Amino acid sequence: MEKTAVLIFDAAQRSALATTRALGKRSDIQVFTTDRHKQALAGCSRYSHQYLTCPNPSDDTQKFLNWVNDTVIKYEIDFLLPVTEVTSRTLVQHRDALPPCKLPFADIDTLLSLSDKSALNHLAESLGVPVPFSQYCQRASDIDHDAISFPCVLKPALSKVLVDNQWLETQVHIVHNAAQLQQLTEDKVYFNNHPFMVQQYIDGHGAGVFCYYQKGEAKAFFAHKRLREKPPSGGVSVLSASAPINPDMEKHARALLDAVNWHGVAMVEFRVSADGTPYLMEINTRLWGSLQLAIDAGVSFPELLFDGEYKTLERHRGFKEGVQLRWLLGDVDNLYLQLKDKNLSTSEKLNAVGTFLTPKFSNRRHEINRMDDMGPFWFELKHYL
Known part of the structure; x- marks a missing residue:
């Protein structure tokens, strides 16, 4: 029976291990796993046919995409399954540049x-x-301080943003006072260069x-x-x-x-x-x-x-x-x-x-x-x- 070759990304994640086991147990699927580490959690599973080390997509998007392109061709991969945000967004955004394969x-x-x-x-x-009451801001100077009740939530629009071909991780912050709000908007670059919200805190x-x-x-x-x-x-x-x-x-x-x-x-x-x-x-x-x-x-x-x-x-x-x-x-x-x-x-x-x-x-x-x-x-x- 001919098997469909599936490449599961982000093999260090527990969700990748669960995915590897679920698909690898099937007789019609052959699972390959990959991550940036020399070995990773899902790659140690008996249901992973082969583990491959890939470039880190957070460091260099193009290098990662080139690797995916070569790997799909070399191993005749039919199906790509990323499990983290960076990997999935990267692959979806550049879907047309990849060889023909399924991406769900x-x-x-x-x-x-x-x-x-x-x-x-x-x-x-x-x-x-x-939804919680929200202010929508492009930069710190957009915040209406008179409309804020503490504690509030400082929430970037995206949990990962692409800057100069590298992924920058953002973070949601619970803010307890005006001084902390000012400090965060000064220290964190993603509150000045990327959209964010100031939200009501829901207890x-x-x-x-x-x-x-x-x-x-x-x-x-x-x-x-x-x-x-x-x-x-x-x-x-x-x-x-x-x-x-x-x-x-x-x-x-x-x-x-x-x-x-x-x-x-x-x-x-x-x-x-x-x-x-x-x-x-x-x-x-x-x-x-x-x-x-x-x-x-x-x-x-x-x-x-x-x-x-x-x-x-x-x-x-x-x-x-x-x-x-x-x-x-x-x-x-x-x-x-x-x-x-x-x-x-x-x-x-x-x-x-x-x-x-x-x-x-x-x-x-x-x-x-x-x-x-x-x-x-x-x-x-x-x-x-």
Whole structure:
């Protein structure tokens, strides 16, 4: 049986490992993995046929594109699947310069209409999707200081910007006073040369909806809740569980993705206020960190992306709720940070230890360490130690 050659980028990411396993298990696919490192997490998987080292797209876009062009021809690659923003935007923007191969993303203008947070906010307002009160600025001098209530959020329109053929990473900042606002706008170049917003701070918790669309039609939705994070105050999920989809969030996600005739995956992120209102934060137009949980619960987004480029798909029907996913070494970090936190009492620290050690024998899987594919775990453990 002839196999379709798939090149999965950003192999150091956990989402790339989940993608490699999901596609590499299929008899009709041969997976190649790549990243800028000599070896990477997904490249250690038994489901990666071959690992290739590529130039860093953040350092030199053209060198990276030349490498992709040569690699596609040399290995007869049929399908490209990036999992980070820089790689996906680079490939989508230069799609026409690459040899013929599948790339499961919308065109660059559509992609930017969602990944550009300022443009997305305007779209959401026109559709009646709740957004925080926002000022739209091109430079620091555009800020209306009289209209600001602290704390506020200083949010660049794009999380990555291309400057002189190199990618510059921006950052969202929570600002507590006028002096901090002035300092940030003076210190960070992306607040003077690129669009940004000054937004109302929404006191609440984060939540999201994960989606797959095929040529403007909704095909699959998924949701989860975070049980533990690193750092514990909020960050990367280290223990999560599949959960029912909030109907308001799904409605808002549909409105936004329908409006741009979306194609591909999207993670629509909200912040839910105390009164239960979900305020739109951003949309990530790529695969996400906790991807393995969706796959374990019954929604294999990598396979939807692959199959959706070759045939019309049926609407995916549901998923199993209550499935847990644990990133073991990330959870170790969570425990360590709690134990060294001087603001936690001894009883709270003992509770954290007990919670960490309590086994769960059903509906929980580990993200990296899997008995049928332990190579990535040994690689991660070596670097962790």
